[in-house]
Amino acid sequence: MVVEVRQPSAQLSVDEFEALAEFTAREIETVSLEFIGGRLGVRKARNGNHGAVAAWLACRCLEARPDLGLHPNLGLRVEEHGEGRALPDGVLAPKGSFAGQGAWAGPGTALMTVEITSHDPDTHHRDRVAKPRSYAGAGIPLYLLVDRDTRWTAVHSHPDPALGYRDVHMVRFGGTLTLPEPLGIDLDTEELKQYAD
Template identity: 60%
Template sequence: MTVMAERASSQLSVDMFERIAEFVFREDETVRLEFINGRIGLKKVTNGNHGELIMWLVRRCMESRPELNLNPTQGLQVEAYRKGRALPDAVLTPVGHFAGQGDWADPDGVLMAVEVTSYDSDTHNRDRVEKPRGYAEAGIPVYLLIDREYLSVVVHSHPDPKEGYRVVHTVKFGEKVTLPDPVGIELDTEELRRWAD
C-alpha cells in the first residue's frame, strides 16, 4: 500500500528527502520512501505474492543472462523527472554495476526497470503513468510492468525523454513475451497466474 503526501518541489529538497528516507528506514524496515513528481510515497512491505512474482523474474533472468543482476532493492535517481528518487521493484544491470553507488544510484547503465502492481489507490498513477514517464526520461531502455489487476505483462521500450516510451507491447498472463534488446530474454508468463492476487 502506498500513502502519498503532497509536497511542492520547492518546499522539500532532494537532500532533505534522502535524509528523511534514511531515518524512516532505520526506524522501520517494513517501509521505504520514494520521491516522484514532487510527492513523497510510502511503500510498505509487499505481500507474499508480490515477492513471488519478483523472485520468479529473478530466476528467469539468472537462467537466461547469468552476466546480469536483477536487483530488488536498488533505488534510482530519476533526475529528469523532477529530481525524483524511485524505488523500482527490481532493476536489471550488469553484475557489479551498483558497487559503491549507495541507496540512490544513477540510472545510466540500467537495462530494465521492473514494477509489479499493488492493490492500492495510487497504483494507476504510480506504475502506469508516473514511473514509465520517469524511467523513459532517465533513458532506461526497457520498463517491464507486471500488472496483476489486468493479468498482463506490459513491455515498454524505445525511450524518448520528451515522449516517454514509444513502443508499448502488452500480453496476457499465460502468453510468451520477448523483452527487447538490450535485455533479450524470453518469458513464459503462465506461472504468473498463480500470484495474481
C-alpha cells in the same frame, strides 16, 4: 528528529527527501519512500505473491542472461535531470554495476526496471503513469510492469525524456512476452497466473 512543516505551496527538495527517506528506512521498517515527479510517495511492505513474482522474474532473466543481476529494491536517481528518487522492485543490470554506489544509484548501467503492482490505491498513478515517465526520462532502455490487478505484463521500450516510452507491448498472463534489445529474452508468463492475488 524534528520535522519542519512547510506551507502547502512549498516543495520538498531532493536533499530533504533523502534525509526523510533515510530516517523512515531506519525507524519505520514497514514502509519506504519515493520522490517521483516532485511528489512524495509511500510504498508499503509487499506480500508473498509479490515476492514470488520477483523471484520468478529473477530466475527467468538469469537463466537467459547469466551476465546480469536483478537488483531488488535498489534506490535509483531518475527523471531527466536525476531529480527523482525511485525504488523499483528490480533493476536488471550487469553484475556488480551498483557496487560502491550510495543509497541512490545512477541509472547509467540499468537495462530494465521492474515494477510489480501491489493492491493499493496509488498503484495506477505510481506504476502505470509516473514511473514509466521517470524511468524513460532517466534513459533506462526498458521498463517491465507485471500488473497483477489486470493480469497483464507490459514491456515499455524506446525511452524519450519528453514523451516517456514510445512503444508498449502487452501480453495477458499465460502468453509469451519478448523483452526486446538490449535483452532479447522471451518470458513464458503462465506461472504468473497463480500470483495474481
